[in-house]
Amino acid sequence: MPLLKVQKGYKLMEIHGFVKTTLLDYPGHLAATIFTGGCNFRCPFCHNASLVLSPAAQPVFDEAEVFNTLRKRTGILEGVCITGGEPTLYSGLAEFIGRIKDLGYLVKLDTNGNNPHIIKELVKNGYLDYVAMDIKNSRVNYGLSNGLSDFDTRRVEESVSFLLSGTVEYEFRTTVVREHHTREDMLEIGKWLEGASAYFLQPYKDSEDVILSGLTAPSKTDMSSYKDLLKPYIQNVQIRGMD
Numbered sequence: 001m002p003l004l005k006v007q008k009g010y011k012l013m014e015i016h017g018f019v020k021t022t023l024l025d026y027p028g029h030l031a032a033t034i035f036t037g038g039c040n041f042r043c044p045f046c047h048n049a050s051l052v053l054s055p056a057a058q059p060v061f062d063e064a065e066v067f068n069t070l071r072k073r074t075g076i077l078e079g080v081c082i083t084g085g086e087p088t089l090y091s092g093l094a095e096f097i098g099r100i101k102d103l104g105y106l107v108k109l110d111t112n113g114n115n116p117h118i119i120k121e122l123v124k125n126g127y128l129d130y131v132a133m134d135i136k137n138s139r140v141n142y143g144l145s146n147g148l149s150d151f152d153t154r155r156v157e158e159s160v161s162f163l164l165s166g167t168v169e170y171e172f173r174t175t176v177v178r179e180h181h182t183r184e185d186m187l188e189i190g191k192w193l194e195g196a197s198a199y200f201l202q203p204y205k206d207s208e209d210v211i212l213s214g215l216t217a218p219s220k221t222d223m224s225s226y227k228d229l230l231k232p233y234i235q236n237v238q239i240r241g242m243d
């Protein structure tokens with residue numbers, strides 16, 4: 001793989017979680033999932049609060065052991081999903097992905113989209129096969145849902161535009177929270193993401209490790225009506241994870 005520039009001020013890779021086999025994280029592929037720690041967002045509904053707020057206090061997995069496992073599972077697993085936290089905060093990400101790709105795996109990146117330059121560079125150099133980008137809310141209410149008041153959405157918008165260009169397979173996804181999202185927000189998101197190849201709406205699920213407790217999921221009726229609202233703009237809009 002080609003070497004990419006190391007981003008100043010970014011950390012080397014640290015693995016804070018490793019799921020050896022999953023059918024859930026990489027659409028259509030049996031995969032392993034690697035969790036990084038730390039994030040530049042503070043989404044109140046984030047269900048990885050300890051990983052985001054205090055990554056240094058979380059156990060670190062031995063990288064050599066993770067690679068040993070991946071090496072042994074070639075021919076069984078098809079892909080590796082890299083998630084977080086926010087993986088693009090790590091300067092060692094490209095080199096790390098390069099080593100995974102050298103084993104023959106497909107690589108999926110989960111990202112909040114706030115580092116478009118890194119996503120673009122990884123894609124253009126052939127490091128990524130699939131990108132799943134969170135859309136936190138309509139642009140006007142983005143700060144409500146990523147926990148950063150007065151958030152400037154330009155970098156997120158740049159990532160959206162890049163993914164919409166179709167250079168790499170991708171999906172957008174939104175965790176829908178009753179207290180955060182309205183029909184107006186959904187309509188604005190539909191117009192913003194118009195023509196996207198895939199958009200998933202995931203209802204918020206409460207857990208003990210959320211950043212802010214007290215949020216609730218929308219009703220099934222609301223989820224269906226949001227889907228209907230989005231359909232004219234995004235043909236492939238689906239609800240994921242609704243019981």
Ligand code: SF4
Pocket residue numbers: 039040041042043045046047048052084085086112134146
């Ligand atoms: S939901 Fe994702 S983007 Fe938001 S704080 Fe958690 S890890 Fe970061």
